[in-house]
Amino acid sequence: MLNKKLKTKKIIFIVSFILIAIILTGILVQGFAFLIIIPTIVGSILGGTSAVGGTCNIYTAPAGGSFCEACNNPLQSCTEYRCKSLGQNCQFLETESICISVESDDTNPPQITNCQARDFRTREDIKLTRTPDGCTFTNPIPEFSSVAIKLETNEFSQCRVSSKLGVEFDEGASDSGWFGDSLFDEEHFFAVSLSDVDEKFLDACNNKEACSLYVRCQDQPGNKMRNDFAIKFKIKPGPDLEPPVITNSVVPSGTSFPSNVKELNFSISVDDGTAGVQCKYSKEVDVEFERMDNSFICNSIKDLEKGGFTCNTKFTNLKNGDDAENKFFVRCKDSSGNVNKESFELSLFGSSQLTIKSASLPSGSLLTKRQSIAVNTNKDARCFFQLNNLDEKAFETTGQINHDTLVTFDRGSNKLSVRCVDESGNVDSRESTATLDNDRNYPIITRVFKQFNQLTIITTEESTCNYNTKTSSFNFGDSQAIEMTGKNSEEHSAQLILGETYYIICRDTFSNDSPVYSIKT
Secondary structure, eight states: OOSOOOOSSOOSSOOSEEEEEEOOTTSSOTTOEEEEEEEOOOOOOOOOOBOOSSEEEOEEOOSSSTTGGGGOOTTSOOOHHHHHHTOTTEEEETTTTEEEEOOTTOOOOOOEEEEEEEETTTOOBOOEEEETTEEEESSOEETTOEEEEEEEEEEEEEEEEESSTTOOOOTTOTTOEESSOSSOEEEEEEEEEOOSOOHHHHHHTTTTTOEEEEEEEEETTOOBOSSOEEEEEOEEOOOOOOOOEEEEESSOTTOBOOTTOSOEEEEEEEEOSSSOEEEEEEESSOOOGGGOOEEOEEOSSOBTTTTBEEEEEEEOSOOOSTTOEEEEEEEEEETTSOBOSSOEEEEEEOOOOOOEEEEEOOOEEESOSEEEEEEEESSOOEEEEEETTOOOEEOSBOSSSEEEEEEEOOSEEEEEEEEEEOTTOOEEEEEEEEEEOOOOOOOOEEEEEEETTEEEEEEEEEEEEEEESSOSOOOTTSTTOEEOBOTTEEEEEEEOOTTOEEEEEEEETTOOBOOOEEEEO
């Protein structure tokens, strides 16, 4: 599917896709406006294997990478540890928050396996002819129209596009740009708006008879396509008979807003091939453009980063409270006199206040630095905590009415702030102060696994770990101790030698040493 459907209600801080417009710098396509659709990638959770103190056998991730994508479940975030536990070829992409399979000996570049197109205005499919080295539009694209293009690759990859033949994949190249975005994915979206086509572009297109875009992709290991994948089309000349298209709004229909909001700044992006647009709206009742009483203020210059002309207004006297609906109908007219026959409909919903009903936050004098905190809210929300003005972090368990997480306190005085936000943007918060004089608990190894040629352990707190494969009679930091990677962290690794027994001691930031753990490989 080229179009991504948005939920009709309950969306405030998560948007399914972002519509952006850019011009590829320094290439011949100066008459194009390129609209990029970026689908949001959401990861998921799948558990690992625990290990208790003393002697334990390591968990070995399955060979290959057949189960990597099981981590990409929308119920909960995928993590690097959970990803790697699913297979020895599983790799976690931090920016995309997804788990993919990467063959250690992969030397093959990605392949574009399918291409689709759809009219940006009518949402109707456009017929393409597939060839070994690309795809060709069967019929010419009407001038002033916009077309969405979708490419599929046989593996997670990122793609770039140019109007020049033979441009190699290079992130810094001035004569190519990202096809959609720079994220690794198996689906890539791109939209072409044929508005304001200039003479230089017509020359490059052989007077609209032979237009080409050339795509090359790169997979995660860095294998790059050596040949271009060509997208070919012709432009059908003609007058502008199409009305403006509202391509994007600052919030989608179905959004709910905070309970204390009575007015809201609102903007839309309007795609049109003429020199300017006018937009109006009515409340609660749909009427023709000329009968609409409320106006937008539209920029006279296209903002290509927002999808066209930006038009702004302010919605006032909003109805609030749970399920209170505010309906708006929007229409636009361009400088050629083309006007929308149907309205862009928008519904905004009120909400009720979010309340933290109870909060179990450490306070006073603490004996250990690892503390559990718990919060209960009157409705579903996401909760975050901040310790001593450090970066805010999400609770480990959150999203419903019960929220809990573990927090590692610093020595001395600590200020803990908790903030919860619901889907409408309502906020409630709590604070506490606590003092940690000293922590006498030593770090405990909770997870053990191997990844490629590495033995990796997870500890209950930030620590530094030493090991020895010959004897258990050694002390932390002495001449017989070998330091593992991951100093002052919770994840530690060492080179794996099968058949050996690893004797490990870990020391936390309070200089508490663990007993010797033995791990048989």
